[in-house]
Amino acid sequence: xxxNSDFDLVPTRLAIAAMRDNGYKNTTYAIAExxxxxxxxxxxxxxxxxxxxxxxxxxxxxxxxxELGVLDDGCGMDAETLRMALQFGNGTRLDDRSGIGRFGMxxxxxxxxxxxxxxxxxxxxSPDRANxxxxxxxxxxxxxxxxxxxxxxxxxxxxxxxxxxxxxxxGTLVVWSKLDRVLWKRASAIIDRSExxxxxxxxxxxxxxxxxxxxxxFDIGDRSKTTKERHARVNDPLYxxxxxxxxxxxxxxxxFEPDGDADTWQLQRKVExxxxxxxxxxxxxxxAKAVAREPRNAGATPYGKHAARNVGVSLMRAGRELExxxxxxxxxxxxxxxxxxxxxxPPALDEVFGVTNNKQSxxxxxxxxxxxxxxxxxxxxxxxxxxxxxxxNGDPAAVLVEVIQDIQRRLRVIRKVLEIQPRGRxx
Numbered sequence: 001x002x003x004n005s006d007f008d009l010v011p012t013r014l015a016i017a018a019m020r021d022n023g024y025k026n027t028t029y030a031i032a033e034x035x036x037x038x039x040x041x042x043x044x045x046x047x048x049x050x051x052x053x054x055x056x057x058x059x060x061x062x063x064x065x066x067e068l069g070v071l072d073d074g075c076g077m078d079a080e081t082l083r084m085a086l087q088f089g090n091g092t093r094l095d096d097r098s099g100i101g102r103f104g105m106x107x108x109x110x111x112x113x114x115x116x117x118x119x120x121x122x123x124x125x126s127p128d129r130a131n132x133x134x135x136x137x138x139x140x141x142x143x144x145x146x147x148x149x150x151x152x153x154x155x156x157x158x159x160x161x162x163x164x165x166x167x168x169x170x171g172t173l174v175v176w177s178k179l180d181r182v183l184w185k186r187a188s189a190i191i192d193r194s195e196x197x198x199x200x201x202x203x204x205x206x207x208x209x210x211x212x213x214x215x216x217x218f219d220i221g222d223r224s225k226t227t228k229e230r231h232a233r234v235n236d237p238l239y240x241x242x243x244x245x246x247x248x249x250x251x252x253x254x255x256f257e258p259d260g261d262a263d264t265w266q267l268q269r270k271v272e273x274x275x276x277x278x279x280x281x282x283x284x285x286x287x288a289k290a291v292a293r294e295p296r297n298a299g300a301t302p303y304g305k306h307a308a309r310n311v312g313v314s315l316m317r318a319g320r321e322l323e324x325x326x327x328x329x330x331x332x333x334x335x336x337x338x339x340x341x342x343x344x345x346p347p348a349l350d351e352v353f354g355v356t357n358n359k360q361s362x363x364x365x366x367x368x369x370x371x372x373x374x375x376x377x378x379x380x381x382x383x384x385x386x387x388x389x390x391x392x393n394g395d396p397a398a399v400l401v402e403v404i405q406d407i408q409r410r411l412r413v414i415r416k417v418l419e420i421q422p423r424g425r426x427x
Contacts, residue, residue: 013141016112019088023358024113026183028194032201033110034070034174036320036359037085039202039211041074041172046213048194049163050187053220064185066220068115068176069160073168077122079131079151086120086135086148107174109358112137116178124170127156138178159223165214187217188228196309199235199245204319206234207241237310237324238286238340247302255292255303256340259285259414267406271399273348281345281403285410287417288338299334307337313369313407315353315362316344323361327369328407335418341407352396364397369404 024030031048038046053066077085084090088108111118116137123130131151139145160175161167184190198213205211216229233245239256246255258265266284273279288307298304311331312324329336343365345353354364372386390398 012146013143016137016140019109020112020181022109022113023356023360024110025360026193027114027190028197029358029360030110030113031068031070031194032198033106033358035198035202035213037106038070038072038074038172039205039320041072041076043072043074043171044211045073045166045168046211047071047164048191048198048213048215049160049218049226050190050216051218051220051223052187063187065179065182065187065190066177068179068182068190069163069173071160071164071167071171071173073166073171076124076170076172077131078124079153082120082122082131082133082151083148086118086133106359108135111135111174111176114179114181115176116180117176119175119177120172121154121156122172123156126169127161127167127171129153130156130173136178162224163216163218163226165216191215191217191228191230195230195232196235196245198232200237200310200314200324201321202232203234203236203241203321204316206232207236235310236340237312237314238284238342239288239307239310240286240340246306250292250303254289255307256286256288256338259287259339259410267410269399269403269406271345271349271352271403273346273352277348279346279348281343281349283403283406283410284340284342284344285414286340287414293335293338293418299337304337310340311336312341314340314342315365316342317350317353317355317359317362318347320359322355322359325362325366325369327366328404328411330415333415335415338418339411339414341411343403343407352399354397365400365404368397368400372401372404372408 035046047070049069049071050065051067051069052063054061055064057064085107108118112135117134119132119134121130121132130153132154133149133151135148136145156167156173160173182190184193195215199206202211202213206213213232214229215232216226218226234241234243235245239246239250240254240258242253243251245251265286266282269281270278271281292298292303299308310324311329312326313328314324315322352364353362354367355362387398387401390401
């Protein structure tokens with residue numbers, strides 16, 4: 001007769017297989033979980049290191065991504081904390097409502113979404129005495145392992161130190177290998193595609209060099225140096241920060257300006273969160289300067305094309321962007337690229353906004369934003385009526401109706417200004 005281990009409620013190998021499909025939009029968003037951890041640990045310098053190897057593909061040697069490493073100079077982890085950090089759903093900041101972490105899924109969940117093996121070195125006083133452990137899905141799937149290995153004390157491998165710009169007296173190195181689910185196959189593609197996204201997600205941290213994020217490629221056959229590198233630059237959908245990655249002439253000066261004066265360009269609402277405490281939700285608005293948007297075919301310029309990639313409402317949680325939500329944008333109108341909206345809220349309002357555990361979206365905000373017009377038009381209800389109905393049903397997201405109405409009202413005014421441009425100059 002089978003023993004009790006044959007009747008686990010959820011067999012480990014099946015659970016791990018299911019968790020690999022955990023909703024990360026692409027490799028960059030999975031990497032962002034590791035950057036979140038680094039920033040939460042107080043890192044000032046973070047490095048993304050992408051290693052290629054020459055594989056034989058159709059009788060030709062082609063470079064393919066083989067390893068991805070994320071190195072930081074944060075506070076590091078002791079052995080117990082490190083082991084806990086590799087447990088699914090455990091983590092070390094489950095109740096922390098002050099920073100960009102909290103959900104306890106980031107490190108293992110992000111790692112297995114892209115790779116079958118993750119190795120972690122973390123040190124608190126010297127990289128020569130790092131706590132080291134790993135997860136290997138092949139070992140889990142074939143029954144060799146069902147727990148996180150007890151960390152051992154070892155030096156951080158010299159091969160990774162040689163690639164680093166600097167290695168702090170404390171920090172963490174996470175390495176993904178057996179990369180079977182990485183979307184882009186070249187190191188250069190990963191770095192190129194990641195630069196814009198990382199620059200947007202972490203713009204508040206990059207601005208003023210609070211945090212630097214280095215992006216580097218290297219050849220697995222020669223780890224003594226990187227083959228190409230750069231530092232992530234600010235990518236601000238409100239186009240109020242400079243310097244930034246916006247093409248010239250707006251790389252060194254803001255392309256947009258606040259919509260309104262010092263008192264009106266941003267709105268603030270108090271929203272009730274967990275435990276009945278009130279928290280601020282801040283909405284900011286910007287619009288392109290006339291000199292940027294009014295030239296003929298401005299949308300066809302490099303800076304106009306850059307703005308077209310940043311259309312939407314930027315949802316910011318604890319200074320880190322969750323997503324650029326596009327439900328409130330009119331997709332077919334070329335002038336939509338010339339406004340910016342940012343909604344800023346603290347982690348204490350995660351339940352209200354419906355923040356997912358992979359920190360890629362705010363489901364409640366998106367659902368209401370995509371359906372408000374339909375609700376108002378088909379049911380002939382005011383925003384106050386809709387909010388009252390949601391409150392009666394115990395829906396914590398009721399207050400978002402008012403937030404979204406604030407945005408829609410302001411956008412109607414901004415669009416009227418943008419629409420009066422001469423027809424031939426709208427783009």
